[in-house]
Amino acid sequence: MRLSHALIPTLKQTPAEAQIASHRLMLRAGLVRQTAAGIYAWLPAGWRVLQNISRIVREEQDRAGAQEMLMPTLQTADLWRESGRYDAYGPEMLRIRDRHERDLLYGPTNEEMITDLARSAIQSYRELPQILYHIQWKFRDEVRPRFGVMRGREFLMKDAYSFDVDYEGALVSYRRMMLAYLRTFQRLGLRAIPMLADTGPIGGDLSHEFIVLAPTGESQVFYDSDFETFDFEKSEFRYDDPSDLERLHALINGYYAATSEKHDEARWEQVPAARRREGRGIEVGQIFYFGRKYSDPMKFGVAGPNGTMITPEMGSYGIGVSRLVGAIIEASHDEAGIIWPDSVAPFRAAILNLRVGEATCDHLAETLYAKFAGAALLDDRDERAGAKFADADLMGHPWQIIVGPKSAAAGRVELKRRGTGERFDLSLDDALARLL
Amino acid sequence: MRLSHALIPTLKQTPAEAQIASHRLMLRAGLVRQTAAGIYAWLPAGWRVLQNISRIVREEQDRAGAQEMLMPTLQTADLWRESGRYDAYGPEMLRIRDRHERDLLYGPTNEEMITDLARSAIQSYRELPQILYHIQWKFRDEVRPRFGVMRGREFLMKDAYSFDVDYEGALVSYRRMMLAYLRTFQRLGLRAIPMLADTGPIGGDLSHEFIVLAPTGESQVFYDSDFETFDFEKSEFRYDDPSDLERLHALINGYYAATSEKHDEARWEQVPAARRREGRGIEVGQIFYFGRKYSDPMKFGVAGPNGTMITPEMGSYGIGVSRLVGAIIEASHDEAGIIWPDSVAPFRAAILNLRVGEATCDHLAETLYAKFAGAALLDDRDERAGAKFADADLMGHPWQIIVGPKSAAAGRVELKRRGTGERFDLSLDDALARLL
Numbered sequence: 034m035r036l037s038h039a040l041i042p043t044l045k046q047t048p049a050e051a052q053i054a055s056h057r058l059m060l061r062a063g064l065v066r067q068t069a070a071g072i073y074a075w076l077p078a079g080w081r082v083l084q085n086i087s088r089i090v091r092e093e094q095d096r097a098g099a100q101e102m103l104m105p106t107l108q109t110a111d112l113w114r115e116s117g118r119y120d121a122y123g124p125e126m127l128r129i130r131d132r133h134e135r136d137l138l139y140g141p142t143n144e145e146m147i148t149d150l151a152r153s154a155i156q157s158y159r160e161l162p163q164i165l166y167h168i169q170w171k172f173r174d175e176v177r178p179r180f181g182v183m184r185g186r187e188f189l190m191k192d193a194y195s196f197d198v199d200y201e202g203a204l205v206s207y208r209r210m211m212l213a214y215l216r217t218f219q220r221l222g223l224r225a226i227p228m229l230a231d232t233g234p235i236g237g238d239l240s241h242e243f244i245v246l247a248p249t250g251e252s253q254v255f256y257d258s259d260f261e262t263f264d265f266e267k268s269e270f271r272y273d274d275p276s277d278l279e280r281l282h283a284l285i286n287g288y289y290a291a292t293s294e295k296h297d298e299a300r301w302e303q304v305p306a307a308r309r310r311e312g313r314g315i316e317v318g319q320i321f322y323f324g325r326k327y328s329d330p331m332k333f334g335v336a337g338p339n340g341t342m343i344t345p346e347m348g349s350y351g352i353g354v355s356r357l358v359g360a361i362i363e364a365s366h367d368e369a370g371i372i373w374p375d376s377v378a379p380f381r382a383a384i385l386n387l388r389v390g391e392a393t394c395d396h397l398a399e400t401l402y403a404k405f406a407g408a409a410l411l412d413d414r415d416e417r418a419g420a421k422f423a424d425a426d427l428m429g430h431p432w433q434i435i436v437g438p439k440s441a442a443a444g445r446v447e448l449k450r451r452g453t454g455e456r457f458d459l460s461l462d463d464a465l466a467r468l469l
Numbered sequence: 470m471r472l473s474h475a476l477i478p479t480l481k482q483t484p485a486e487a488q489i490a491s492h493r494l495m496l497r498a499g500l501v502r503q504t505a506a507g508i509y510a511w512l513p514a515g516w517r518v519l520q521n522i523s524r525i526v527r528e529e530q531d532r533a534g535a536q537e538m539l540m541p542t543l544q545t546a547d548l549w550r551e552s553g554r555y556d557a558y559g560p561e562m563l564r565i566r567d568r569h570e571r572d573l574l575y576g577p578t579n580e581e582m583i584t585d586l587a588r589s590a591i592q593s594y595r596e597l598p599q600i601l602y603h604i605q606w607k608f609r610d611e612v613r614p615r616f617g618v619m620r621g622r623e624f625l626m627k628d629a630y631s632f633d634v635d636y637e638g639a640l641v642s643y644r645r646m647m648l649a650y651l652r653t654f655q656r657l658g659l660r661a662i663p664m665l666a667d668t669g670p671i672g673g674d675l676s677h678e679f680i681v682l683a684p685t686g687e688s689q690v691f692y693d694s695d696f697e698t699f700d701f702e703k704s705e706f707r708y709d710d711p712s713d714l715e716r717l718h719a720l721i722n723g724y725y726a727a728t729s730e731k732h733d734e735a736r737w738e739q740v741p742a743a744r745r746r747e748g749r750g751i752e753v754g755q756i757f758y759f760g761r762k763y764s765d766p767m768k769f770g771v772a773g774p775n776g777t778m779i780t781p782e783m784g785s786y787g788i789g790v791s792r793l794v795g796a797i798i799e800a801s802h803d804e805a806g807i808i809w810p811d812s813v814a815p816f817r818a819a820i821l822n823l824r825v826g827e828a829t830c831d832h833l834a835e836t837l838y839a840k841f842a843g844a845a846l847l848d849d850r851d852e853r854a855g856a857k858f859a860d861a862d863l864m865g866h867p868w869q870i871i872v873g874p875k876s877a878a879a880g881r882v883e884l885k886r887r888g889t890g891e892r893f894d895l896s897l898d899d900a901l902a903r904l905l
Contacts, residue, residue: 034536037595037596038596038598038599039536039596039599040536040587040591040599040601041682042589042590042591056760057740063590064591066586067663068540068541068545068548068582068585068586068588069541069543069544069571070543070545070572072541072543073541074536074538074539074582074586075538075539075540076542076586076590077536077537077538077601078476079538080539080603081537083539090570095843096541100470100475100476100513101512101513101516101517102476102510102513102516103510103511103516103519104510104511104605105504105508105509105623106503106507106542106607106623107508107575107608107623108504108505109504109505112504117799124568125568125622127565127568129563129565129575131563132560132561132563132612133612135505135506137505138721139543139565149504150476150502150504150510151476153478153514154476154478154499154502155476155478155503157852159473160473160474160647161474163474163475165476165513167516170542170606172543174567174568174788175567185540187541187543308562344608346704357615407531415595416675419546421603
């Protein structure tokens with residue numbers, strides 16, 4: 034993308050309404066613009082981040098054996114009356130009436146709908162287990178939306194739902210998602226700690242929240258820092274081995290980690306002082322086992338092995354995809370701007386042409402740009418070098434490729450690694466070999 | 470995906486509510502389920518088709534130089550009051566009131582929002598031209614939703630918007646999209662004919678509809694069949710050469726093609742009788758040039774070259790992504806079911822294990838399945854061979870790989886090409902070489 038002709042409106046000033054770093058930086062880096070209270074348009078650079086996060090979430094859900102589908106944003110009130118949640122849900126549910134005076138709502142979650150689909154499509158215990166997921170926009174009519182996409186009204190969520198014939202099966206599904214989540218967050222460059230949690234309006238009696246430490250987090254959390262040393266991407270836990278998954282669950286339970294609601298001072302005291310981490314945390318995902326809370330009232334039964342009927346056991350598993358954009362920035366930025374992890378950066382590199390219109394610089398910059406085939410942003414604006422450096426730092430590209438007139442004449446460029454500030458003076462070929 | 474544990478509920482019976490082939494086949498092949506009038510859940514196989522279509526649309530938009538972004542589904546009424554369309558739009562607009570009694574609406578299109586974003590982000594004529602697009606769910610509160618996803622209420626659309634400094638530039642953008650559309654539909658396996666069209670509620674004075682011939686189409690169309698012979702994927706029209714684009718536009722205008730509203734009997738008579746095609750057509754896309762219809766009332770101005778202000782010229786460009794699933798099926802099916810073009814098929818092949826539980830068949834089927842790495846559907850259900858053949862034909866996979874006990878013992882499989890019915894008896898390796 035050529036920055037001179039891209040809808041990436043970086044701002045020098047900090048917008049007055051933004052109270053936290055991620056909100057400020059998302060507006061300043063031209064990732065999003067608010068179009069109504071708590072509702073955002075994702076501009077091209079922001080959209081690329083959201084797509085990268087979605088892709089990683091999707092790959093890990095697929096790896097765990099979940100099937101992707103897509104449920105609609107609007108739902109009928111009738112479905113929610115079946116589970117009893119239509120009246121129980123407060124004013125955060127956006128209620129809508131269509132031209133025929135039928136009650137609809139903008140889905141805040143999909144337990145009812147997936148149970149309805151499953152009961153019409155799954156007849157036998159032989160078809161279970163199944164895990165289904167979708168990545169879809171949801172709406173929660175927050176009374177006071179704030180913190181940008183961290184607490185918006187229209188938000189993108191991955192929600193998965195599992196169906197099993199019994200409790201043991203449901204636990205296996207729960208643990209599969211646990212492993213998928215640990216892998217997903219790690220690939221996103223985050224350390225998300227699973228913590229026992231209350232189940233809230235979803236219901237059920239087993240739940241973990243996945244929490245990223247950040248000073249602007251909404252809840253106080255406590256955990257054993259030894260947990261951070263695990264590498265789940267490289268771990269040998271296998272999805273198809275229930276004993277592996279049980280071992281993973283035991284491992285997680287073996288390390289102290291709790292939100293303030295579940296905090297237990299006596300157990301906390303037993304964690305060696307040097308390993309105690311306490312601070313604010315941002316919830317980026319939550320998983321629930323809730324058994325027959327929906328399948329029972331919604332009368333979802335499947336034929337069992339001996340002519341019996343079985344009411345499937347269910348769980349649900351959410352990841353806040355749009356919220357993650359804010360959480361990643363909260364966890365990874367400095368005074369100058371965003372520091373994107375490589376896996377989610379909108380562009381792998383920015384090519385800064387410091388002398389637009391000078392033949393050698395233009396040629397070198399265009400040559401580089403062509404090699405990246407869409408993965409680089411070319412700063413071809415008629416701007417001072419200082420403005421280009423500042424915008425590149427603000428936007429947080431993992432690499433900057435600086436094309437200045439002197440080095441260009443020698444066929445060389447300067448590489449800057451955003452995260453560390455390291456700089457390398459390299460020939461064009463060496464620079465490309467390093468980055469591509 | 471293993472069909473025994475997949476949410477792909479094929480139906481033997483034709484659902485009573487389905488009046489046209491695509492609606493019937495989408496329900497019977499387990500692609501979608503209706504969750505409310507005109508609102509559908511996309512089950513795993515249907516979702517894969519929708520993703521494949523979206524990917525092709527996206528690749529061709531990107532190739533044409535358009536930038537992807539994402540605007541939200543809900544919009545404020547205030548924006549639509551600025552353009553005057555809030556009151557002009559009829560009961561098809563879904564109007565919503567939030568908890569603070571603010572008027573929102575579920576976007577049926579995005580001219581107002583993109584103009585608002587552009588006016589806040591683009592300051593100078595130097596930043597133009599730009600084309601922006603998104604693929605997002607829209608809502609149109611049809612009084613009588615029908616024909617499945619062809620005329621649903623919640624539907625997926627790609628809409629692009631162009632901004633140029635003058636009429637000549639706007640024409641270039643219009644023609645870029647024209648070329649992108651011709652390439653897109655061809656890659657989808659469709660022959661979509663561009664026809665001069667009325668502009669309707671979008672407004673403006675230049676518009677083409679892209680129409681696919683099918684007996685269930687909503688409008689009567691007339692065109693010169695010679696137009697069908699062009700290969701736009703392989704054509705040499707270049708996006709960066711305005712004279713190429715002008716030549717393309719002239720070529721299109723040189724062939725007679727019109728919907729009944731624009732039909733001109735005198736010109737029609739001049740088309741050689743053998744080349745006259747007349748029939749029902751399904752609209753799968755429409756492009757509009759409308760100048761300053763939105764930029765004027767919404768006061769979007771950019772600084773011109775000499776301190777002057779310029780009001781940008783705009784166009785908009787839609788493709789009905791979810792509707793295309795239906796249109797492709799209308800254009801490509803037979804008595805037995807869907808015949809997917811290779812480019813959009815949910816699975817490249819179905820592997821039919823005719824003797825589940827028999828060691829040689831299981832081994833061969835699993836070996837094949839592993840090689841396809843997610844691109845094949847394994848029919849591992851405990852079902853009769855006849856039911857598997859019927860379901861595979863119904864689902865329309867481009868290839869069927871039939872693993873029967875006799876041939877499996879000899880390390881061979883039978884390949885069936887869905888479109889032609891051709892069959893090939895091949896060794897495992899030859900079958901893989903053919904398909905992968």
